Amino acid sequence: DQQVKQNSPSLSVQEGRISILNCDYTNSMFDYFLWYKKYPAEGPTFLISISSIKDKNEDGRFTVFLNKSAKHLSLHIVPSQPGDSAVYFCAGISSGSARQLTFGSGTQLTVLP
């Protein structure tokens, strides 16, 4: 039962252009969504989050959009830089006392110079 789905295993973008990473979810009990970035041989690092009561959150070059009716969120990176090349994971935090964090399978972003 995949509660968080990232259907694109990989994405290549030219430097300076926009990168759009997509994520779909099925669990209506998620009340926060997070994006993590992971470089090889390192643990995931937190990038940006959004509450389920918002539809947009922006932090510098990174913007996350949430469409609750479609159960879809996306991460926009503008402009993309070669250092952004990494695996990006989408994750949802469920409401309730346990506050479980459930990850998608990740998307490998490659930014070409």
Add this chain to the structure above:
Amino acid sequence: EAGVAQSPRYKIIEKRQSVAFWCNPISGHATLYWYQQILGQGPKLLIQFQNNGVVDDSQLPKDRFSAERLKGVDSTLKIQPAKLEDSAVYLCASSLDPAAGPFFGQGTRLTVV
């Protein structure tokens, strides 16, 4: 601020052997997580502690995996006996606020041969 510390970084064992991983979370973080990440997949929660109590261990294969959190600080994860399919990166994470993104350690890469 020191990050989440994990050891060892790498471990190779034969199937049916036992192995233990250690994690030291960020000071003051009450919530500690152990995740298993198999190549090409997102991290999967094994166990979540709040202080020294278990909040969620529903996905922990309890016939072979065990975990404890000593005095609500350090934690160890043990596998006994190991199987080939346990080959993965084992990630420890901690958070002050479960609603915020946990901070991850670098992980332990386990190879079972």
